[in-house]
Amino acid sequence: MKLLSGKLLLLEPNLLSQLQPALKVLHQLLTQQIKPTDRYGFDDASIRALLPPFPTGLDIEAIQQTVEPDLTFLEDLDSIDITQDKQLKKSSAARYAAKKVVKDSARTAGREFLDLPNYWLPDFLEAWKGDGSFQSGWGVLSIYRRNPKHTELAQISEL
Incomplete structure (x- = not known):
């Protein structure tokens, strides 16, 4: 996460300032400074309750291009x-x-x-925006995004 934030700081400092509150929460989740209330970890709703609201006008495409390996x-x-x-x-x-x-x-x-470095930030941002969900347990954050492949295959087979 340090390499990622360093690259954003150098290339897109205004975007990093919009992401800092969420990155702080993620750091606390991944280092287990925030403890879950049950043994299964954090579900999507509890992670979203910890995260600040999604910043309006955040340019995910610019971030994606900046952190692309x-x-x-x-x-x-x-x-x-x-x-x-x-x-x-x-x-x-x-x-x-x-x-x-x-x-x-x-x-x-x-x-x-x-x-x-892992290329996870664009998927995190899309899920945080509302196009996906989260789960966290034992210091591991899982990001789930919809894969349209099966839906598209089903629509093609109907034709």
């Missing part, structure tokens, strides 16, 4: 092209080296991908 490192995976040279094409050492370079590059990209 940069995935360009996935486009430039290393490889060795051995198809142009007939001698290299026949060499088992060259084929092995080409496979090894691709494998190492994919492994590095995978590690970088796992190191990306």
Whole structure:
């Protein structure tokens, strides 16, 4: 959450100021400073009671663009092209080296991908706005959003 708020502070400080009260409540929920009244944690209504009202005029699209992760490192995976040279094409050492370079590059990209911060804020904002629900227990916040896939499939099959 610190990396996310730091990025928002640098790029969109006015949007961060609108989100600060809600982020403070989320921090208290996730660090379990606020204790639930029952053993099942917090349901949607109790989380919404803790959150301030949704700010009017909050630009979710701008926040989404600001916190969107940069995935360009996935486009430039290393490889060795051995198809142009007939001698290299026949060499088992060259084929092995080409496979090894691709494998190492994919492994590095995978590690970088796992190191990306979670992209949860736009879903949280949409749910907070009213297009979803929350649940929290044991320091974990779950955000539920409607997936229109099944509704669209049912409508298509009716035609």
